[in-house]
Amino acid sequence: xxxxxxxxxxxxxxxxxxxxxxxxxxxxxxxxxxxxxxxxxxxxxxxxxxxxxxxxxxxxxxxxxxxxxxxxxxxxxxxxxxxx
Numbered sequence: 270x271x272x273x274x275x276x277x278x279x280x281x282x283x284x285x286x287x288x289x290x291x292x293x294x295x296x297x298x299x300x301x302x303x304x305x306x307x308x309x310x311x312x313x314x315x316x317x318x319x320x321x322x323x324x325x326x327x328x329x330x331x332x333x334x335x336x337x338x339x340x341x342x343x344x345x346x347x348x349x350x351x352x353x
Contacts, residue, residue: 271327278320284313 292306328334 281317
C-alpha cells in the first residue's frame with residue numbers, strides 16, 4: 270500500500286508542476302485552457318499533499334522516521350509575569 274501511495278505522490282506532484290506550468294504560460298486570450306490547467310494543477314497539488322502527509326504519518330508510525338518534535342501541554346493555565 271505504501272508503494273502505491275508513493276507512486277501516487279510522484280504522479281500527483283508531476284501533474285501539479287506540468288499543469289501549473291501550462292496554466293502560467295498560456296496566452297491570456299485562451300482563458301478556458303488556462304482555467305482547466307489551473308484546476309488540474311490544484312488537484313495534483315492537493316493529491317500530492319495528501320499522499321505526502323500519509324507517507325509521513327506512516328513512516329513515523331512504523332519507526333522508519335523519527336516523530337516530529339512537539340511541545341508538551343502545560344498543566345497550569347495561569348500566566349506568570351508581565352503581559353503586554
